[in-house]
Amino acid sequence: MKKLTVTSSPHVKSGATVTGIMLDVLIALLPALIAAVHIFGPRTLLVCAVCIGACLLSEYIAEKIMRKPTTLGDLSAVVTGLLLAFNLPVGIPLWMAAVGSAAAIIVVKQMFGGLGQNFVNPAITGRIILLVSFSQAMTTFAAPRAWVENVNAADVVTTATPLAALSQIDRGGNIAAQLTAGEIPPLSDMFFGYIGGSLGEVCALALLIGGVFLIARRVISPIIPCAFVGTVAVIMLIAGKGDWTFMLYELLSGGLLLGAIFMATDYVTSPVNRLGKLIFGIGCGVITAVIRLFSNLPEGVSYSIMIMNILTPLIEKTTLAKPFGFVKEKKEAA
Amino acid sequence: MAEKKSPGKEFSKGIIKQNPVLRLMLGTCATLAVTTSLVNGFGMGLSVTVVLVCSNIVISLLRKVIPNKVRIPAYILVIASFVTLVQMVVKAYVPALDKSLGIFLPLIVVNCIILGRAEAFAGKNSVLASALDGLGMGVGFTAACCAMGIIRELIGGGTFMTGLQSLLSVFGEHVLGGFDGVDFFAKFPILEKISLQPMTLFLLPSGGFFTFGILIAITNRIAEGKGEKKAELRDCMHCPMAAACGMQPESCEEAKEETA
Numbered sequence: 001m002k003k004l005t006v007t008s009s010p011h012v013k014s015g016a017t018v019t020g021i022m023l024d025v026l027i028a029l030l031p032a033l034i035a036a037v038h039i040f041g042p043r044t045l046l047v048c049a050v051c052i053g054a055c056l057l058s059e060y061i062a063e064k065i066m067r068k069p070t071t072l073g074d075l076s077a078v079v080t081g082l083l084l085a086f087n088l089p090v091g092i093p094l095w096m097a098a099v100g101s102a103a104a105i106i107v108v109k110q111m112f113g114g115l116g117q118n119f120v121n122p123a124i125t126g127r128i129i130l131l132v133s134f135s136q137a138m139t140t141f142a143a144p145r146a147w148v149e150n151v152n153a154a155d156v157v158t159t160a161t162p163l164a165a166l167s168q169i170d171r172g173g174n175i176a177a178q179l180t181a182g183e184i185p186p187l188s189d190m191f192f193g194y195i196g197g198s199l200g201e202v203c204a205l206a207l208l209i210g211g212v213f214l215i216a217r218r219v220i221s222p223i224i225p226c227a228f229v230g231t232v233a234v235i236m237l238i239a240g241k242g243d244w245t246f247m248l249y250e251l252l253s254g255g256l257l258l259g260a261i262f263m264a265t266d267y268v269t270s271p272v273n274r275l276g277k278l279i280f281g282i283g284c285g286v287i288t289a290v291i292r293l294f295s296n297l298p299e300g301v302s303y304s305i306m307i308m309n310i311l312t313p314l315i316e317k318t319t320l321a322k323p324f325g326f327v328k329e330k331k332e333a334a
Numbered sequence: 335m336a337e338k339k340s341p342g343k344e345f346s347k348g349i350i351k352q353n354p355v356l357r358l359m360l361g362t363c364a365t366l367a368v369t370t371s372l373v374n375g376f377g378m379g380l381s382v383t384v385v386l387v388c389s390n391i392v393i394s395l396l397r398k399v400i401p402n403k404v405r406i407p408a409y410i411l412v413i414a415s416f417v418t419l420v421q422m423v424v425k426a427y428v429p430a431l432d433k434s435l436g437i438f439l440p441l442i443v444v445n446c447i448i449l450g451r452a453e454a455f456a457g458k459n460s461v462l463a464s465a466l467d468g469l470g471m472g473v474g475f476t477a478a479c480c481a482m483g484i485i486r487e488l489i490g491g492g493t494f495m496t497g498l499q500s501l502l503s504v505f506g507e508h509v510l511g512g513f514d515g516v517d518f519f520a521k522f523p524i525l526e527k528i529s530l531q532p533m534t535l536f537l538l539p540s541g542g543f544f545t546f547g548i549l550i551a552i553t554n555r556i557a558e559g560k561g562e563k564k565a566e567l568r569d570c571m572h573c574p575m576a577a578a579c580g581m582q583p584e585s586c587e588e589a590k591e592e593t594a
Contacts, residue, residue, distance in 0.1 A: 093529040107544070133535040 086200020231285025383472025
């Protein structure tokens with residue numbers, strides 16, 4: 001006979017677990033991984049494996065040293081590793097990938113208390129640490145499909161990212177002239193990912209498939225990605241004086257889609273309720289656009305997400321939900 | 335502060351237990367700014383030590399003469415004279431060090447380690463004890479600066495003790511066989527071949543903060559191992575700053591009550 005147990009609330013529980021959510025994210029990242037292997041060759045898998053392995057190892061060592069239960073099984077370290085790998089160029093020396101992974105897990109995640117306690121996104125911070133430390137290696141991008149002609153050519157044929165060319169347009173260049181001169185690839189190449197760049201950011205199609213999957217599985221809410229991309233689109237439309245092509249190029253280049261779909265939506269470092277998410281997304285978009293348009297850096301997605309991560313506690317505070325039935329205390333009439 | 339300590343303890347407390355930078359968190363600005371290389375860190379440490387010992391002695395000598403109400407301006411005046419002296423000496427004999435320390439050399443005047451020790455120790459203790467206290471704190475500061483300098487220079491630039499000759503130029507040219515530091519990447523080309531690179535981050539302020547944090551953690555661990563109480567902000571008496579704080583515990587309690 002079934003026993004009747006009496007417990008305190010909560011009584012309604014969802015079946016979502018950390019492992020389940022992380023698994024969903026990994027599945028959503030799969031199309032981008034396949035695209036990256038297709039575009040940049042088998043070394044992609046090596047970089048990803050090193051990042052994931054280093055993340056798992058650092059997590060294990062850090063938790064052993066701090067005498068905490070090991071949490072390798074929740075797959076969060078695997079997600080961090082894969083996301084970090086997606087932010088690296090294919091030709092990066094493997095030890096740098098390992099250093100970035102260790103910094104992401106040990107410094108950003110475990111030193112602040114492990115999963116759920118990190119104040120910024122570990123993968124983003126790992127990327128920024130590597131970018132600041134080894135700027136040359138981090139911005140040497142292999143040309144797309146160059147590996148097909150010569151398997152060992154990952155570090156031979158390099159190319160500029162479309163973003164670098166686009167920033168010339170900001171300073172008075174002409175997009176049509178650059179297109180015919182072949183300085184920037186056609187829009188279809190931008191969409192399918194035949195451009196230079198980091199592993200996971202190039203193929204917009206694969207990222208969108210992953211994003212739709214995550215939204216359909218209700219793992220992420222569409223608010224942050226839409227607000228993020230939408231804000232960048234609006235600002236770029238204004239900056240390009242109404243030029244739709246310029247705006248589309250800006251949206252499809254750099255790490256915008258990868259960042260908006262997979263990094264800005266990190267539960268730990270983004271606001272909980274809808275208004276907060278909207279503010280977060282718009283803030284990311286504004287900072288990204290400002291960095292792209294007005295600074296010397298070609299790309300601003302990672303910095304924008306990191307800055308908004310840090311602002312998240314403040315956003316949470318101002319967008320605090322009112323408890324049901326809450327009445328604002330009336331000021332006593334003097 | 336009333337308890338008497340043996341002279342040896344007055345000296346040694348500044349090295350680990352009350353290390354001015356790593357335990358008392360004083361003078362962090364200068365520490366973070368100049369420790370991009372070991373030689374810079376050492377030069378800074380040495381200058382601060384000289385000023386600290388001299389100002390501690392003079393302030394201790396004058397402690398019964400200086401009226402309580404104007405003690406801070408009086409201390410600053412004493413400290414500023416010694417800083418000016420040190421700066422002139424450095425400018426004359428080690429111009430390269432003066433160049434690399436830049437504004438942080440004259441800024442020793444407002445370094446809170448020196449004013450802190452004057453306020454917390456030299457103004458209340460005998461000349462010998464104050465001199466030893468200043469020396470110990472200076473050695474502790476120099477050690478912290480050197481540790482940060484070594485780590486940041488090695489990881490951030492791949493070098494060790496570069497610019498040593500500029501520091502040694504006081505003793506003439508080609509001291510120590512003209513040893514001017516090691517550039518590991520120039521010396522071992524194999525490092526370049528396996529695509530090893532220095533991590534520039536460590537030369538930047540963010541890397542400085544990172545190194546600083548790690549060193550604080552290590553020092554706290556050692557100090558706690560030596561029976562020093564854990565740095566916790568429970569009340570005024572348990573404050574890690576209690577030893578250096580100018581406020582008497584009684585007045586501190588009063589201040590707390592006022593705010594509450």
